[in-house]
Amino acid sequence: MLRDLALPLSRKQITSIVETQDAPIALWSGAVSSGKTIASLIAFLIRLTVAPDHGLVVIVGRTLQTIERNVLDPLQSRHLFGPFAAHVHHTTGSTTATILGRTVHLVGAADARAEGRIRGATIALAYVDEATLLPRPFWMMLLSRLRVGNESRLLATTNPDGPFHWLRKDFILKAAEVGLTSWHFTLDDNPSLAPQFVARLKKQYVGLWYRRFILGDWCLASGAVYDMFDEARHVVDPLPAMRRWIAVGIDYGTVNPFSAVLLGLGEDDGLYAVSEYRYSSAEALRQMTDAQYSHGLRQWLANVRRPGEKATARGVTPEWIFVDPSAASFMNQLWTERVPNIAPAVNDVLDGIRSVSVALGSGLLRIHRSCTGLLGELPGYAWDEAAAERGEDKPLKQDDHSADALRYAVHSTAHEWRGLTEQQEEAA
Structure with a gap:
């Protein structure tokens, strides 16, 4: 089978494929694009051909x-799997696929309730992504x-x-006890990667994600x-003219501060936090209603100075206003007042932090000095080490209101600016 594949394999990939066949539980872990998924899928296909008929494949x-x-998608790629790709059949959205003539059940497991989907089943072969x-x-x-x-097998990647994390603590560190065989992969273990692609990957991941996804560390x-944040590099005074006013991100607060950050795309293809609206009821000794916040937000946008134009040029209409999705009443207020382009922000915290980290690390994102609330929060925005010791990645929930507003604006528009990071890296 290996001779018929359309891509080269490293010695580690081949070794992991061969040794998997006798391992009750096999795990491929390590860096992104390190070849672990391809090796695990080849092992899965080989094991599928001998999997017992009296058990499910999932x-x-x-x-x-x-x-x-x-x-x-990789299994159906002729570029990766050559002639075997023609034997993988799946209709998008279906919960089954046919692979090498065998029905394979597809199970999403986003939360603990998903265990009910396999309760009572007898499984001969499982592959976990x-x-x-x-x-x-x-x-x-x-x-x-x-x-x-003794014929059942579990193959997994991560x-x-x-x-x-429970997977490392209870399984990887107790491999012999639980019947686990594992392999650790780095970028150097994937012979099909071009050097330019490897260099780009290393620039795209920064901070925590560089250590995990590039170095492959369980850290x-x-x-x-944002340990890549550098005032000398990221804080600016003069701003270029803005080609687009991409978004406003809003973190809603009544007792906590209300913060809005305006994101623009400059004519130099840089991403800029141009201006900030912030209201702290604790400092003002007075809480505001949703209607008052809406008025303050609209007044702020109407008075934002447009850089690169004459001093009297003021007022912007952002393409999107992304609101903290938990602030349903405030969104309703904005919709009632017919404020345009309102949408709930994408609030995947870790993915959002990674988007901001990529934008900062590549030099794409810079922050105007007038955004004092944001600049005051970023250096002290820290990981919760107590949560990390429980196996959770969470930032501390303190002094994070403008940081959250920035995350909403940046992450919710990542598809608009992601390609610009390469230009910034090349310019640097």
Whole structure:
């Protein structure tokens, strides 16, 4: 089978494929694009050809969509799997696929309730995509369903997480006890990567994600969240003219500060936090209503100075106003007043932090000195080390209101600016 594949394999990939066949539980972990997924999928295909008929074959991921993207799309690529790709059949949205003539069940496991989807099943072969993202109760239920004698197998891949994550603590560090065989991959273990692509990957991941996704370390989320932030590099006084007013991000607060950050795309293709509106009821000794916040927000936008134009040029209409999705009443107020372009922000905290980190690390994102609330928060915005010791990656929930507003604006528009990071890196 290996001779018929359309891509080169490293010695580590081949070794992991061969040694997997006798391993009850096999795990490939390490850096992004390190070749671990390809090796694991080849091992899965080989094992599928000998999997017992009297048991189910399942592919598990966080959602059906991630299974389709991370597992089925590669399997259907002739560039990767040559003639075997023609034997992988799946209709988008379906919870089954046919692979090498065998029905394979696709199971999304976003939370602990998903264990009900496999309860009572007898599973002969399971493949798990991104195991650290699965709830531990689901993983344990999956192991209990592998009950076709000594013939059942579990194959899994993952990027590293924190050192106290249950997968590392209860399985990787106890490999011999639980019947686990694992392999750690780095970028150097993937012979098909071009040097330019490797260099670009290393620039795209910064801070915590560089240590985990590039170095492949199971490391603690500790210290500053935005440890790449440098006042000399990221804080600006003069601003270029803005080609687009991309978005406003709003973190709503009544007792806590209300913060809005305006994001613009400059004519130099840089991303700029141009201006900030912030109201602290604790400092003002007076809370404001949703209607008053709406009025203040609209007045602020109407008076934002447009850089690169004459001094009297004021007022902007952003393409989007992204609001903290928990602030339903404030969004309703804005809609009632017919404020245009209102939408709930994308509030995936870790993915959002990574987007801001990429924008800062590449030099794409800069912040005007007038954004004093934001600049006051960023250096002290830190990981919660107590949560990290419980196996969770969470920032401390203190002095984070403008930081959250920036995250809403940047992450909710990541598809608009992501390609510009390469230009910034080349210019640097």
